[in-house]
Amino acid sequence: MRVTPDLSGAQWRKSTYTGGEAGDNCVEVAHNIPHLIPVRDSKTPHTTPLTFTPHAWQTFITATRDSRH
Structure with a gap:
C-alpha cells in the first residue's frame, strides 16, 4: 500500500547559492x-x-559535499 504524505504545510526553501536566472533551475x-x-x-x-x-x-548531502573535495 502506498501512502501519499500530506505536504500542504511544507515550507519549501532553495539553496542560498542560487540566484538570478539560475534561481529557477x-x-x-x-x-x-x-x-x-x-x-x-x-x-x-x-x-x-x-x-x-x-x-x-x-x-546524500554528505556524499555530495565529500565529492567536491
Whole structure:
C-alpha cells in the first residue's frame, strides 16, 4: 500500500547559492515534515516531490559535499 504524505504545510526553501536566472533551475527542500524530506524541482512545483528519510537525505548531502573535495 502506498501512502501519499500530506505536504500542504511544507515550507519549501532553495539553496542560498542560487540566484538570478539560475534561481529557477534548482531543487527545493522542505525540512518541516516529520520523518520525511520532500524534494522538488523549482520549475515544476505542482508535481509530486521525491521523498527521502532524514538518514537517506543526510547520506546524500554528505556524499555530495565529500565529492567536491
